[in-house]
Amino acid sequence: MSHESLVWVLNKPYGVICQFGEHEKHPSLKKYVPIPDVYPAGRLDTDSEGLLLLTDDGQLQAKIAHPKYKMEKTYWAQVEGSVHDAGLAMLRQGVDLGDFVTQPANIRVLHHTDTAALWPREPPIRVRQTVPDFWLEIRIREGKNRQVRRMCARAGWPCLRLVRIGIGPFNVLDLKLALGECRRIPMPQWHGL
Known part of the structure; x- marks a missing residue:
């Protein structure tokens, strides 16, 4: 993983669809994530809430989302x-x-x-x-x-x-992430993943 990669956490509200494109029925991530060129590392159903990780690093995205990495x-x-x-x-x-x-x-x-x-x-x-x-x-x-x-x-x-x-080691309650809040996670927390 490069040191330039961006990692953001979002406390996704109920009813928000896990995509950036507009949707006819649901608000999208674009409403809550004002950062260009980041993508969800894993998904949450529209009717589920909570921690969603986003990154611009494809390798890290795969490690978070793919079951073979055991996160x-x-x-x-x-x-x-x-x-x-x-x-x-x-x-x-x-x-x-x-x-x-x-x-x-x-x-x-x-x-x-x-x-x-x-x-x-x-x-x-x-x-x-x-x-x-x-x-x-x-x-x-x-x-x-x-x-x-x-x-x-x-x-x-x-x-x-x-x-x-x-x-993994990140907990939405420990991060004190308000509903709908998006915040960058400091890179040192990600070493070793």
């Missing part, structure tokens, strides 16, 4: 239902999604104190008084299309809200 991604998923051991075991062992089997994930049930630092989502999630929900922390090294949502659904927990908290 861990951390997600917090608010899911519908109650905690049960069978679902947790399924996620920890790998989930057969039909078109592929996921690698085992590191799973932790979160408490309300863990998620208290999260920003409110706009629009808020739908809440059903008769159906409980809870939060899971899911750490994976893959990143296939809608993988975390599909894993949760297969375990019996439809995903209500999905936030990418971390990529």
